[in-house]
Amino acid sequence: MHSREQISHDEYQKTADWLMSQTRHRPQVAIICGSGLGMLADTLKCQDSFAYSDIPGFPQSTVQGHAGRLVFGELKGKTCVCMQGRFHMYEGHSLCKTTFPVRVFKLLGVETLIVTNAAGSLADSLQPGDIMIIKDHVNFPGLVGLNPLSGPNDDKFGPRFPAMSGCYDKGLRCLALDIAKQLGVASLMQEGVYAMVGGPNFETIAEARLLHRLGVDAVGMSTAPEVVVATHCGLRVFGLSLITNKVVKSYEDSESVNHEGVLEVGRLRSHTVQQLVTELISRMEINNNNTINTAV
Numbered sequence: 001m002h003s004r005e006q007i008s009h010d011e012y013q014k015t016a017d018w019l020m021s022q023t024r025h026r027p028q029v030a031i032i033c034g035s036g037l038g039m040l041a042d043t044l045k046c047q048d049s050f051a052y053s054d055i056p057g058f059p060q061s062t063v064q065g066h067a068g069r070l071v072f073g074e075l076k077g078k079t080c081v082c083m084q085g086r087f088h089m090y091e092g093h094s095l096c097k098t099t100f101p102v103r104v105f106k107l108l109g110v111e112t113l114i115v116t117n118a119a120g121s122l123a124d125s126l127q128p129g130d131i132m133i134i135k136d137h138v139n140f141p142g143l144v145g146l147n148p149l150s151g152p153n154d155d156k157f158g159p160r161f162p163a164m165s166g167c168y169d170k171g172l173r174c175l176a177l178d179i180a181k182q183l184g185v186a187s188l189m190q191e192g193v194y195a196m197v198g199g200p201n202f203e204t205i206a207e208a209r210l211l212h213r214l215g216v217d218a219v220g221m222s223t224a225p226e227v228v229v230a231t232h233c234g235l236r237v238f239g240l241s242l243i244t245n246k247v248v249k250s251y252e253d254s255e256s257v258n259h260e261g262v263l264e265v266g267r268l269r270s271h272t273v274q275q276l277v278t279e280l281i282s283r284m285e286i287n288n289n290n291t292i293n294t295a296v
């Protein structure tokens, strides 16, 4: 684990410059697709897509259900960039590598980041197939010093000590709940607290009980570092957890979770997640006025 690896501003800039030389899209919104949720990119029109292996400086995806493609395109009048596949700490990436794309998005002019993930539920009110709007998170690796912002601060991106108290935008959370009502899927949706654990193993029963007692509603292995870096550099953030399984909390329970089951729930709910994200992007207000840059 190289958690203290540093990436210079120039390296982020080089990747952003390369992307801007390859596509005329200038994205306002970035989407990170969680396990089994890569179909979110399919909604984009006028696509330009790049394999991660072709993008200078980009890490590689190694997890099944994470295709490893960056897709640019238009959605309901907004320009978007979508990561079909994210990077996890448990793959052996340093935290600054797992969050590398977020700073590149900032340099591309992105203003809003939408993060999605697959997660197991601890709250009794959350069933597999439900969608949790992330209200807040507990960054367990971060609490013990595994933080992508560790090391010298890059003041060009943000301050040394960024506040995280309002990191999931309240206006977007309210808008998403409103959209859920209009789409007739409000019964599937509620707000909750996501916790990131390091993975790659799923939780023991004792760990599940601990998380439950701490007030965690859903647990996963990603998202928090991306949100920390996004908030540090001033991006507005919206997050969704697709609940793919109930975390086993009882010694009497003979069920156990596996990655195939996680991906399967992603496929089953793909249409609803797509509709929600599309409507949210369509209705969100954007301050800047990026459109396709015909000069490139």
Ligand SMILES: O=P(O)(O)O[C@@H]1C[C@H](O)[C@@H](CO)O1
Binding pocket: 033, 034, 035, 063, 086, 088, 116, 117, 118, 119, 199, 220, 221, 222, 223, 258, 259, 262
């Ligand atoms: O990328 P996400 O957080 O959606 O992936 C979750 C956590 C693990 O990577 C995997 C477990 O099935 O899904």
